[in-house]
Amino acid sequence: MTGQVRTVDGRVAGRRGQATRQKLLDCLSEMLSSSPYRDVKVIDVARKAGTSPATFYQYFPDVEGAVLEIAEQMAAEGAGLTELLEGRSWAGKSGWQTAQELVDGFLEFWRKNDAILRVVDLGAAEGDKRFYKLRMKILNSVNNSLADAITALQDKGRVDKDVNPAAVAGSLVAMLAAVAAHQKGFSSWGVKQAELKPNLALLVHLGVTGKKPTK
Amino acid sequence: MTGQVRTVDGRVAGRRGQATRQKLLDCLSEMLSSSPYRDVKVIDVARKAGTSPATFYQYFPDVEGAVLEIAEQMAAEGAGLTELLEGRSWAGKSGWQTAQELVDGFLEFWRKNDAILRVVDLGAAEGDKRFYKLRMKILNSVNNSLADAITALQDKGRVDKDVNPAAVAGSLVAMLAAVAAHQKGFSSWGVKQAELKPNLALLVHLGVTGKKPTK
């Protein structure tokens, strides 16, 4: 399905080419972590990778294109977030645990990929469909699972009928993503990591079940 | 308090100068709405304002500096968000109304200033203290009011002692900001504006009081 990796001008990339390509991606990724997105220049990435700007343009149309590539790789990993919710129960003590583990996994994933996720977020907010789709891909797994859980509880009569599962799930996921993106911010707000997590889990649990968790 | 408006090289700006300066800010603001942040160039802003790049650099050190200026103006308006919470009650039906009005006001403010807020968000996430402070300034009013409300309920014994008001308030505000930033996204997720608002209000109410609202 993936087809071959190709250069901009249509040649197929061999072993060496793919290595160079990957090195450029790695260096770009590193640069994104260390300097503002607006200031990341092709020439710097190329220098860091020990090659020339022209080489960069052989493999990517522009910086944005390369960023999309990195994000794509990350999104594949991100699909693993589904596991945080698959087959979990939202009832009683296990419900509390489900919420906690979701928060934990989510924050961890975000911290690991914060630089690239910032850019994806920006692209999506600016209305770029490619970034928007990518953001969906990452969040959708969690979002759908949450929405399903709410719908299930609704069918059992444990959650009000006038709750819109998709809206609530989407809002909760957006909250998780936003808090994760500004994790450092919270600490200077006087809120420590360790305190943040249970409170987030509480909000998630409240949102899904409408009730306080039993701990 | 504001002192005089000054050019980069230290001169005080007169009437005409301030007008030009403001025009540049307006044009920059417009450009931010219509093209990606990364692609906004000084020369385009200057052209749009009917002047030259050199003039731009008389008033601002760079694009980022001008963005900070715009954001500062907006932050002043943003302080008005406090009114959404001042003296409001979180009990019974009025509690539900408080939540609704907060959500309404917040989304409205965000939609009106979405372009500049995106950039502020990015800057803050990238760790730039100037943007971070600005973001705080905007969100703090709402955040503090929410935290105070939770603390008050806690003192009355209506909210569990192990809830951290600052963490919950911060998370709720982050949720509002994130949902506001991706409002368009939700609609293509199959969630309409009108449906989104009450569900957001529900989450806010749940977070603050720990209970479902009485409508």
Place this chain on the structure above:
DNA sequence: ACTTGTCCTGTCATGCCGTCAGCTTACCGA
């Protein structure tokens, strides 16, 4: 009209962008 200080722009050096022709390297079949 002259002076003074503000305001704007022409111009220039510098540096990055994005492209191309052309050189080098690796692979493969004869």
Place this chain on the structure above:
DNA sequence: TCGGTAAGCTGACGGCATGACAGGACAAGT
């Protein structure tokens, strides 16, 4: 072993954005 072919890389170039400066235009007061 030896071309032949395609992959891989780079120097170089026109073009544009940046940022600095000096000098001209303009408004206001004398």
